[in-house]
Amino acid sequence: MTIEDETQRDLAPGEARCPGPGVQDFYALDHNPPPPGLMAEHYVYAGSEPLAPERYTSLEFHEREIEKVWRKVWQVACREEDVARVGDTSVYDIGDDSILVVRAEDGRLRAFWNSCLHRGTALRTEPGNVAELRCPFHGFCWSLEGRSTEIVCEWDFPHIEPDEFNLPEVRLDTWGGFVFICMSDDAPSLVDFLGPLPKYFDPFPLEHRHTVAHVVKVMPANWKVALEAFLESFHVIRTHPQVLSYVGDANSQYDNFGSAFNFNRMISLKAIPSPHVAAFTSPEDTLQTARETYGWEGEIVLAEGVTVRQELARAAREELADRTGLDLSNSADSDILDTLQYYLFPNFVPWAGVGLPLIYRFLPNGHDPDSSLMEVWVLQAHEPGSDFPAPAPLRRLSLDEDWTKAPELGGLGPVFNQDSFNMPRVQKGLKTMRGKGVMLANYQESRIRHLHGLLDKYLES
Numbered sequence: 001m002t003i004e005d006e007t008q009r010d011l012a013p014g015e016a017r018c019p020g021p022g023v024q025d026f027y028a029l030d031h032n033p034p035p036p037g038l039m040a041e042h043y044v045y046a047g048s049e050p051l052a053p054e055r056y057t058s059l060e061f062h063e064r065e066i067e068k069v070w071r072k073v074w075q076v077a078c079r080e081e082d083v084a085r086v087g088d089t090s091v092y093d094i095g096d097d098s099i100l101v102v103r104a105e106d107g108r109l110r111a112f113w114n115s116c117l118h119r120g121t122a123l124r125t126e127p128g129n130v131a132e133l134r135c136p137f138h139g140f141c142w143s144l145e146g147r148s149t150e151i152v153c154e155w156d157f158p159h160i161e162p163d164e165f166n167l168p169e170v171r172l173d174t175w176g177g178f179v180f181i182c183m184s185d186d187a188p189s190l191v192d193f194l195g196p197l198p199k200y201f202d203p204f205p206l207e208h209r210h211t212v213a214h215v216v217k218v219m220p221a222n223w224k225v226a227l228e229a230f231l232e233s234f235h236v237i238r239t240h241p242q243v244l245s246y247v248g249d250a251n252s253q254y255d256n257f258g259s260a261f262n263f264n265r266m267i268s269l270k271a272i273p274s275p276h277v278a279a280f281t282s283p284e285d286t287l288q289t290a291r292e293t294y295g296w297e298g299e300i301v302l303a304e305g306v307t308v309r310q311e312l313a314r315a316a317r318e319e320l321a322d323r324t325g326l327d328l329s330n331s332a333d334s335d336i337l338d339t340l341q342y343y344l345f346p347n348f349v350p351w352a353g354v355g356l357p358l359i360y361r362f363l364p365n366g367h368d369p370d371s372s373l374m375e376v377w378v379l380q381a382h383e384p385g386s387d388f389p390a391p392a393p394l395r396r397l398s399l400d401e402d403w404t405k406a407p408e409l410g411g412l413g414p415v416f417n418q419d420s421f422n423m424p425r426v427q428k429g430l431k432t433m434r435g436k437g438v439m440l441a442n443y444q445e446s447r448i449r450h451l452h453g454l455l456d457k458y459l460e461s
């Protein structure tokens with residue numbers, strides 16, 4: 001144990017940090033410094049109480065989540081680009097609820113309960129472009145605005161008032177090119193729900209990006225087990241040891257802004273060695289990992305006094321600008337290299353920056369508390385107002401198909417596999433767990449603690 005560790009034992013809970021330089025210390029050395037939003041820390045200690053394992057395994061808990069969380073909270077239904085043209089539709093299923101998102105004739109997006117007002121048939125089961133919303137069972141029909149346009153054999157329905165037979169709407173709003181829905185009329189507006197989150201994305205407008213890869217996979221664990229595996233860099237030491245000479249893991253920065261806010265974030269630096277191995281890692285080791293694991297192919301010559309991080313940021317900025325045609329001259333080194341990952345309760349994980357343009361979403365898989373869906377978007381930035389290609393089609397991977405079956409994810413596939421291999425063991429072990437329950441690290445797992453605090457707020461409301 002180092003001297004710093006022993007000193008830190010006297011600190012108040014949550015104040016201890018990995019010995020050695022942290023994110024802000026490295027930022028001070030970057031050639032292009034990060035935007036102001038990244039240059040502050042916002043950690044709030046929220047206790048060290050264990051979590052009950054049943055939160056991840058019990059059907060009863062899952063059913064409470066459906067009722068108290070999913071039916072109450074703003075959540076992502078799809079991308080705006082999925083429903084860009086008049087008549088485009090997208091189906092969002094969660095638990096037993098199904099919401100149909102439609103681009104109407106007036107250009108506005110609307111969300112409807114996906115259920116025919118005759119005998120309940122789901123109006124649509126797949127995305128697609130339509131001129132009207134016609135039920136496949138008996139043919140009742142609604143306009144794209146949800147107005148009743150045909151009641152088949154109307155003479156037999158004198159008890160239906162056609163003007164009042166319109167599809168009930170669900171609340172809908174958008175942010176960052178994502179369509180959000182909310183099934184509760186009592187919830188605050190999306191703007192209130194997001195709070196200051198959008199301000200952190202001002203330098204990285206997600207609405208000016210388009211989908212170049214989109215994959216959803218059935219995961220062998222509860223949606224929170226799957227999600228939480230991506231909310232900390234603590235696991236890199238054992239789960240992704242091949243990247244240790246390139247990834248700042250234990251010295252990542254975790255911010256949660258307190259329980260009044262529905263989002264948190266993690267900053268994990270790249271192109272520096274992990275504190276676990278820094279003492280015996282050379283700059284050439286870091287470069288070698290960049291080549292092998294992250295596919296870096298450019299030549300790097302380190303001038304006197306220049307660090308690998310500084311040089312890789314410069315070279316990667318040039319390569320990315322050439323490849324995308326974007327002007328990245330003002331992009332921070334951190335925007336190009338690092339994991340700048342936000343989390344919005346309950347299940348949305350948008351990344352900031354331009355070098356790793358990822359989005360994750362996690363969902364329960366129907367009513368099975370032991371499996372879930374993990375969805376990944378890779379978004380390519382484009383200039384506002386420019387033409388961009390139609391979104392890449394969604395690839396669906398089953399429980400048994402691993403992430404490398406989605407070659408469009410490139411080097412991410414093997415890394416996601418490493419994360420996924422742990423999950424059935426976590427789910428299995430949680431069911432037989434003894435001791436006090438799930439013990440979270442005060443700092444490195446504080447985003448998970450924050451998630452469960454928000455979850456409790458909804459469950460207890």
Ligand code: FES
Pocket residue numbers: 116117118119120121135136137138139140
């Ligand atoms: S159930 Fe839809 S038309 Fe009959």
Ligand SMILES: [Fe+2]
Pocket residue numbers: 229230235239240415419
């Ligand atoms: Fe991981």
